[in-house]
Amino acid sequence: MKDLKKDFPILNNYTYLNTASSGLISKPLFDWRRQQDLSLMEQSSIFRDQHKTHIECIRSSAARFFGASESEVALIPNFSFGFNTLLEGLPKNQKVLLLKMDYPSVTWPLENRDFDVCYAEIDENLEQNVEDAIAQHQPDIFAFSIVQYVSGIKMDLSFIKRLKAYHPELLIVADGTQFLGTSEFDFSESGMDVLGASTYKWMLSGYGNGLFFVKEEAQKRIFPKTIGFNSADAVFSKRDSFSFVKHFEPGHHDTLNYGSIEQSILYFEAIGMEVVSEKIKTLSEKARVAFTALGLLDSSVVNRKEHSNILNIKGDEKLFQKLKENKIICSLRGDGIRVGFHFYNTEEDLEKLLSVLA
Numbered sequence: 001m002k003d004l005k006k007d008f009p010i011l012n013n014y015t016y017l018n019t020a021s022s023g024l025i026s027k028p029l030f031d032w033r034r035q036q037d038l039s040l041m042e043q044s045s046i047f048r049d050q051h052k053t054h055i056e057c058i059r060s061s062a063a064r065f066f067g068a069s070e071s072e073v074a075l076i077p078n079f080s081f082g083f084n085t086l087l088e089g090l091p092k093n094q095k096v097l098l099l100k101m102d103y104p105s106v107t108w109p110l111e112n113r114d115f116d117v118c119y120a121e122i123d124e125n126l127e128q129n130v131e132d133a134i135a136q137h138q139p140d141i142f143a144f145s146i147v148q149y150v151s152g153i154k155m156d157l158s159f160i161k162r163l164k165a166y167h168p169e170l171l172i173v174a175d176g177t178q179f180l181g182t183s184e185f186d187f188s189e190s191g192m193d194v195l196g197a198s199t200y201k202w203m204l205s206g207y208g209n210g211l212f213f214v215k216e217e218a219q220k221r222i223f224p225k226t227i228g229f230n231s232a233d234a235v236f237s238k239r240d241s242f243s244f245v246k247h248f249e250p251g252h253h254d255t256l257n258y259g260s261i262e263q264s265i266l267y268f269e270a271i272g273m274e275v276v277s278e279k280i281k282t283l284s285e286k287a288r289v290a291f292t293a294l295g296l297l298d299s300s301v302v303n304r305k306e307h308s309n310i311l312n313i314k315g316d317e318k319l320f321q322k323l324k325e326n327k328i329i330c331s332l333r334g335d336g337i338r339v340g341f342h343f344y345n346t347e348e349d350l351e352k353l354l355s356v357l358a
Helices: 027-043 051-066 079-087 104-111 126-137 157-166 244-248 255-271 273-293 317-325 347-357
Strands: 073-076 095-099 116-120 141-145 171-175 194-198 210-214 310-314 331-333 336-340
Touching: 027 255, 051 073, 051 210, 051 255, 073 079, 073 244, 079 104, 079 171, 079 194, 079 210, 079 244, 095 104, 095 126, 104 141, 116 126, 126 141, 126 157, 157 171, 210 244, 255 273, 273 310, 273 347, 317 336, 317 347
Parallel strands: 095 116, 095 141, 141 171, 171 194
Antiparallel strands: 073 210, 194 210, 310 336, 331 336
């Protein structure tokens, strides 16, 4: 892989292990965004004349990259908008299984509505806990984050595929914000009915953009109420005949922000997602082994067969400040310090972190 410091200048000055909080903006994406704004300034509505074609090109790229059909892809400003739009289209009083202490943007919208909510524990036995909870509670919906934002515990996606096979009527809804951009992924083969994500983290697309995927079979069970003139492509006669995903796109499209997703996709494709996936997996596992040897990880992480690229090490505010003084960028989360490794991180980054922790 090429030296990425030219594309991500912050890497010249910092050891950046905080992508789980905020992904980097590449120099190529910055240049593209600047040209888009320049064109808008110079051409105004003339520039916008082609925005519908551009939006469909973005949708096509997202479908290609994540293994979905274009009719299953919605462009959204963030996960929470898409998720709340989805929930407003579900029948009330259904039983929903959540993971205890999952990300609030997953749990709060469901807890705040008329759903019967039950929970499974997040620990080293996550998949078994989910299986037991389904057997006990018989939920209609299972909603979860693929990767936990505090611990980095990752749901076994092969388990999700088996779960769907055993429980075809269970609506499986996933938050992929801490997952998309870290591994090769095919939505059509995933076992998930719905997958949403903000794309400012590992997808490196900046703020104000996200993706929502809803399988065509699942669309028959969901009846979103959200609507706007853009849902019908500003055509009065299409008010009652637009596609399902347009419920998630009621207002004007921001081609700058949504176009940033496509630019990131093209960047990933130029490197090769198999290369990105292997780089992340190898470095993250080296970090997990090293942190385990130092006694810095919770047993629930140590005892998992596989883990994500997010790790929460034991540490307090004092250690956090020490890391900042050494220009190591990370986050305080839960009872520890969260670090994460992307394809632009190196073994030298890990070695520097370990030298400060020693």
